[in-house]
Amino acid sequence: MARNLFDRRVLLVTGKGGVGKTTVATALALAARERGLRVMLVQLGNVDNVGPIFGRPLAPYEIVELEAGLFTLRIEPYLALHEYLLGAIKVRMVVDWFLENRIIQYLTQAAPGWRELITVGKIWHLEQMTVGYQQRPKYDLIVVDAPATGHGISFLRVPQIILNTLRFGPIRHHTLNVRKLLLDPARTLLLGVTLPEEMAVNEVLDIHAAAKDSLQIPYGATIVNAFTTPLADRATAPYVEQLLADTAAMNALGKALPGGKEPLLAAKETRETRHALSQHYRDLIRRRIGGSVLTVPHLAGARLDRESMALVARSLDEQIPRGKS
Amino acid sequence: MSARLPEIADKRIVVCVGSGGVGKTTIAATLATQAAIAGKKTLVLTIDPARRLANSLGLVELDNTETRIESAIFTQAGVEPRGELWGMMLDVKRTFDELIYRIAPNKDAAERILDNHYYQNLSDALAGSQEYMAMEKLYEVQAERDYEVIVVDTPPTKHALDFLEAPKRMADFLDGKVIQWFLKPSMRAGKMGMAMAQRSAAMAFKMLERFTGYEMMADLAEFFLAFDGMYDGFKTRAAHVKKLLGAPSTGFVLVTSPAYPAIDEAAFFYDRLTREKMKPAAVVFNRVHQWPTPGDEYIAAANAARERIMARCSKYAPAIDALVGNAVDQARMTRDDAEAIDKFLRHGRKQVGVYRVPAFAEDVHDLSALLRVGANLV
Numbered sequence: 001m002a003r004n005l006f007d008r009r010v011l012l013v014t015g016k017g018g019v020g021k022t023t024v025a026t027a028l029a030l031a032a033r034e035r036g037l038r039v040m041l042v043q044l045g046n047v048d049n050v051g052p053i054f055g056r057p058l059a060p061y062e063i064v065e066l067e068a069g070l071f072t073l074r075i076e077p078y079l080a081l082h083e084y085l086l087g088a089i090k091v092r093m094v095v096d097w098f099l100e101n102r103i104i105q106y107l108t109q110a111a112p113g114w115r116e117l118i119t120v121g122k123i124w125h126l127e128q129m130t131v132g133y134q135q136r137p138k139y140d141l142i143v144v145d146a147p148a149t150g151h152g153i154s155f156l157r158v159p160q161i162i163l164n165t166l167r168f169g170p171i172r173h174h175t176l177n178v179r180k181l182l183l184d185p186a187r188t189l190l191l192g193v194t195l196p197e198e199m200a201v202n203e204v205l206d207i208h209a210a211a212k213d214s215l216q217i218p219y220g221a222t223i224v225n226a227f228t229t230p231l232a233d234r235a236t237a238p239y240v241e242q243l244l245a246d247t248a249a250m251n252a253l254g255k256a257l258p259g260g261k262e263p264l265l266a267a268k269e270t271r272e273t274r275h276a277l278s279q280h281y282r283d284l285i286r287r288r289i290g291g292s293v294l295t296v297p298h299l300a301g302a303r304l305d306r307e308s309m310a311l312v313a314r315s316l317d318e319q320i321p322r323g324k325s
Numbered sequence: 326m327s328a329r330l331p332e333i334a335d336k337r338i339v340v341c342v343g344s345g346g347v348g349k350t351t352i353a354a355t356l357a358t359q360a361a362i363a364g365k366k367t368l369v370l371t372i373d374p375a376r377r378l379a380n381s382l383g384l385v386e387l388d389n390t391e392t393r394i395e396s397a398i399f400t401q402a403g404v405e406p407r408g409e410l411w412g413m414m415l416d417v418k419r420t421f422d423e424l425i426y427r428i429a430p431n432k433d434a435a436e437r438i439l440d441n442h443y444y445q446n447l448s449d450a451l452a453g454s455q456e457y458m459a460m461e462k463l464y465e466v467q468a469e470r471d472y473e474v475i476v477v478d479t480p481p482t483k484h485a486l487d488f489l490e491a492p493k494r495m496a497d498f499l500d501g502k503v504i505q506w507f508l509k510p511s512m513r514a515g516k517m518g519m520a521m522a523q524r525s526a527a528m529a530f531k532m533l534e535r536f537t538g539y540e541m542m543a544d545l546a547e548f549f550l551a552f553d554g555m556y557d558g559f560k561t562r563a564a565h566v567k568k569l570l571g572a573p574s575t576g577f578v579l580v581t582s583p584a585y586p587a588i589d590e591a592a593f594f595y596d597r598l599t600r601e602k603m604k605p606a607a608v609v610f611n612r613v614h615q616w617p618t619p620g621d622e623y624i625a626a627a628n629a630a631r632e633r634i635m636a637r638c639s640k641y642a643p644a645i646d647a648l649v650g651n652a653v654d655q656a657r658m659t660r661d662d663a664e665a666i667d668k669f670l671r672h673g674r675k676q677v678g679v680y681r682v683p684a685f686a687e688d689v690h691d692l693s694a695l696l697r698v699g700a701n702l703v
Contacts, residue, residue, distance in 0.1 A: 017345020018587060049586065088536070101529040109494075111545065112443065161446040169538025198688045200346065202376055232647040239644035249641060256630040257649070258623055266617070267652040273686035300654035301661050304585055 002292050004321050005220055006032045006141060008189050009127050010181065012217070014146040014153050015193035016203040020225040022049040023304065024193045024296065025145035027312035032141045033069045034317065040126055040139035041066075043074040044119055044155070045147040050074075053304055071139065073126070077115035078108070080122045116155035117162060117175065124178045127187070153190075153207055156182060156215055182217050189220025194285070196224055196278040201285065208289045221292035222285050223316075228274035228298045274298075294319045328703035329359045332606040332678040336576035338467060338569070339476045342486065342598070343580035344590045348611040351689050352580045352682070353478035354378060354412075355698045360474040361410035362399075368411045368466065371478040372459055381691040382412060389416045389462070391470075402692040411472070413462075420458040428558035434551070443548040455480040456488035457495055460566045467569065486597055489570065492563035576606040581669075583610050583662035588669055595674050607678035608669075609702065613662050615683045620660025627653050 005011060005028070013025040022043075029041040043050055043058075051058040054066050061079035065071050078099075085095045098104060108114065129138035146153065159179045166172040182188055190211045192204035204222055211219040232240045243249055254261030278295075285293050296315055302308040333339050333356070341353040350371055357369035368391060371379075379385075382394045394410040422439055429435035438444050456479065463477050479488050534542045569575060577598055581591030591608070598605055616623065631649040635642040670679065682701045689698055 018582075019346060052586075085536075097525075098529050098532055101526055103526040104529050104533065107533070165442055165446070165544060166538065166541055169540055171537055171541060195346070198376070198690065199350075231651050232644065236643040236647050239641060240647055243641045243644040243648070246641075249638060252638070253634055253645065253648075256634050257652075258626040258630075259617065263617055263623070264648050264652050267655045268648060270655065270686050271651050277687065301657040 002294070002319055002321050003221070004323060005189060005191070005292075006035060006037060006320065007324060008141070008220075009137070009187040010123060010142045010144065010189070011220065012144045012146060012156070012188065012190045013193060014190060014207055016200045019193050019195045019200045020296070021193050022053075022145050023309065023312055024191070024223050024225060024316075025143050026050060026053055026309050027296070027316050028191075029070060029141075029143045030309055030313035031317040031320065032143070033067070034313065035322070036069075037140040038069050038138070039071065040142045041070065041072040042123060042126070042142060042144045043072065044145065046074075046076065048074060049145070049304075053306060053309055055306070075119050075122050077118050080118045081108070081114075084118060084121070113158050113161065116158035117171075117178075119155055120159060120178050120182065121174060124181050127181060153210060153215065156190075156217060160215070182215075185218035188218060190215075190217045191220050192222045192289075194222065194224055194281070195226050196228070196274075196281040198281075201281050204285070205288055219289075219291065221294055222289055223294045223296060224278070224282050224285065225296045226298040227282065227295035228271065228278045230275050231268055231271045329363050330356065330578070330607055330678060330680070330702055333576040333578065336574055336606070337472075337474060338463065338572075338575040339474065339578060340463075340570070340575065341476065341478050341578050341580055342488075342594060342605075343479075344587050344594075347580050347582045347587050347591075348682075348689075349580045350478050351378070351695070351698060352578065352609050352611060352702075353476045354382075355695045355702060356578065357412075357474070357476040358410060358692070358695050359699050359702065360476070361394075361408045362404055362406045364407035365473040366409045366411075366471065367474040367476065368413060368470070368472040369476045369478070370413050370415060370459070370463060370466065372415045372417075372455065372480045378690045378695075379412070379414065384412045384414060386414065389413065389419050398692055402696060404696065408473070413466075415459055415462055417455050417458045420462050421454060424458075424461055424562075425555075428555050428562065430554050434554070438551040441548050441551055443544060444551075454491075454495075457491035460488050460492055460570070461562070464562070464566050464569055486594055489567075489601065489603075492559075492566045495559055495563065571601075571603060575603075577603055579605040579608045580611055581608070582612045583614075583665045584612075585665070588665050592669055592672070592674070595669075605677055607680060608674070609680045609682060610662075610666055611682045612684040613666070613681045614655065614658040615681075616656045616659035620656045620663060623656040624653055624660065627656070 011025075011028060013021050013028070015021050025041060029039045033039045040063075041050060046060065048058045048060075050066075050072055056064075056066075058064060058072060058074055060074045060076035061083075063071055063073045082095060082099060085098065086092060089095050089098075099108075123142060123144060126139060126142050127137070130136060131138045147155065159175050159182065162175045163172065163179060166175070190207070192207045194200040194204040208219055208222070211217045230237070243253075250261055253264070257264065278298075282293060282295060294316060296312050299308060299311060302311070339353075339356055341349045341356070343349050353371060354369055357367045360367040382398060384392055384394075391411045391413045394412060396406060399406050399410075425438050426432070426435045429438065459477060459480055463475065466472065467475055537545075579591055579595055579598070581587050595605060595608070627649055631645065631653075635645050638645065666679075666681070680702050682698055685694070685697070687694070689695060
């Protein structure tokens with residue numbers, strides 16, 4: 001069953017490295033913006049993947065309006081920490097002095113978990129921002145392109161660990177709010193992106209299991225990227241069969257083409273094998289995860305540019321129903 | 326059938342690097358299989374293997390045990406290995422635990438760390454622990470076992486070269502100076518007569534406690550204190566690992582797909598490894614689309630012919646469009662891959678072995694498939 005993913009506040013786009021998380025996150029952001037939402041596209045980690053798509057490098061921790069209604073931010077933990085401390089201490093000089101202290105620098109390099117915590121903290125902060133006297137959300141939808149590590153969801157685990165270990169104090173208080181957002185099915189959905197390939201699918205199965213069991217973050221949908229569509233649509237397919245059976249027509253076709261008809265047949269076979277494999281993995285996901293399974297067609301010769309993002313956005317938009325879900 | 330990549334034939338350690346999702350594990354398994362067939366006692370050390378491939382080779386769990394791939398599996402695939410193939414799947418947590426036992430001054434000190442809840446919950450998140458443990462395991466295995474060839478598959482991190490820095494970062498993390506702050510409460514008190522720098526640190530420390538709360542600082546202190554006295558051990562170990570990676574008997578194989586952005590990242594890794602004097606011995610382009618006729622010519626000719634025939638044969642027009650369009654798409658992917666590879670090689674990245682493995686329509690998940698991959702790596 002497809003569902004409207006855009007009536008939440010936060011979409012966490014996860015998956016194995018190289019599956020196209022940035023493509024899917026960007027396309028989702030574009031599709032939501034096309035529906036009139038103000039969208040914030042968040043990048044984590046210190047590689048700027050979104051900038052090149054829009055033809056402009058994005059500095060860390062700077063909110064940029066890429067296009068009307070489409071904003072972006074690269075969350076950099078140190079700068080997020082600086083902002084957090086500035087909010088608490090108010091005096092820039094003191095914050096700078098604090099963070100430049102050698103012992104504090106050692107600690108920030110070494111202490112486990114704080115980067116993850118401050119990162120989800122900032123996502124919460126973006127969700128909380130409001131504008132106008134009516135206090136409507138500054139960003140209707142926040143799409144997060146999760147980091148491309150083997151375990152891209154580990155940053156979502158940290159709030160729970162902190163809560164397990166801290167019984168009181170200001171950090172516990174903030175972390176509780178963050179955790180509440182992550183667990184709230186009315187506001188947050190985790191999305192798994194995969195390719196129609198074994199390892200990527202295994203990872204998305206793991207992510208789904210972790211979301212359900214240990215993380216308890218609501219899982220929204222699985223997106224199969226680079227899905228090989230059939231060679232011909234339903235209306236054309238019978239004609240393709242007829243043509244293949246028509247020796248005279250095929251010979252004429254072969255004569256007109258470089259290399260004869262063999263390359264055509266070889267390419268058809270490759271396409272069919274890849275389509276079958278795509279279907280196999282999509283069906284496997286339907287069986288093992290169920291819920292919403294969306295596909296992004298494999299685009300031959302597509303680059304990571306604005307133009308292909310629009311194509312992907314359109315394809316996703318067609319599969320995401322409108323209205324309440 | 327006993328051919329190997331000439332660039333790594335004399336290496337004892339082969340490290341496969343590249344960004345996530347490019348097929349590093351497959352290439353590592355292939356190179357190890359080739360070495361075993363050629364007569365070497367070979368180990369492939371992997372972190373996150375393709376499960377079907379691992380299963381088909383008889384590997385079951387990520388548990389740090391070395392398992393021999395049975396020769397029957399080779400026989401079924403039609404080859405007779407002259408050497409042995411062993412596989413091991415890395416258990417990050419266990420490797421970390423073992424390392425701590427190894428470096429800690431005594432058993433009590435080791436257990437204090439293993440019992441610490443920061444360690445238990447966050448050892449995964451500790452600065453690059455996956456890549457660090459992969460290198461640690463490699464170091465241990467090469468020192469203590471008699472494998473003639475060890476092929477390592479590095480973890481799929483966002484910076485594929487994290488493993489180079491991880492050991493050093495771990496040593497920095499345990500730098501004695503930080504531990505001292507937790508060790509000596511007197512230093513934290515910021516007494517008169519202390520050096521400026523120390524007083525300043527004491528103030529910073531107090532401020533930190535204001536944010537984190539006393540409890541968290543106490544926990545953190547316990548965590549750092551548990552590591553007291555182990556700094557030198559970690560540092561020495563890190564230096565050994567670095568030396569091993571830079572040794573002439575170690576060879577790097579850079580694996581990438583010809584697609585963006587993987588190939589751009591690969592170019593970055595190549596240059597970075599070269600700067601570190603660990604220039605890759607070979608570059609493997611994996612999943613390269615290969616069309617029988619050269620891309621550009623086919624695309625132009627087929628597109629022209631398509632229009633002509635469709636006009637002549639209107640009944641089949643949509644079918645012809647689909648069939649020829651599909652062939653043109655595949656020719657285009659071939660052309661794009663070839664262009665991307667040419668661009669990669671243009672920038673002085675030529676003086677190494679360059680190999681292309683075609684994009685198979687099926688997943689690679691058994692030994693026969695590995696041998697098919699291997700046929701392109703000779």
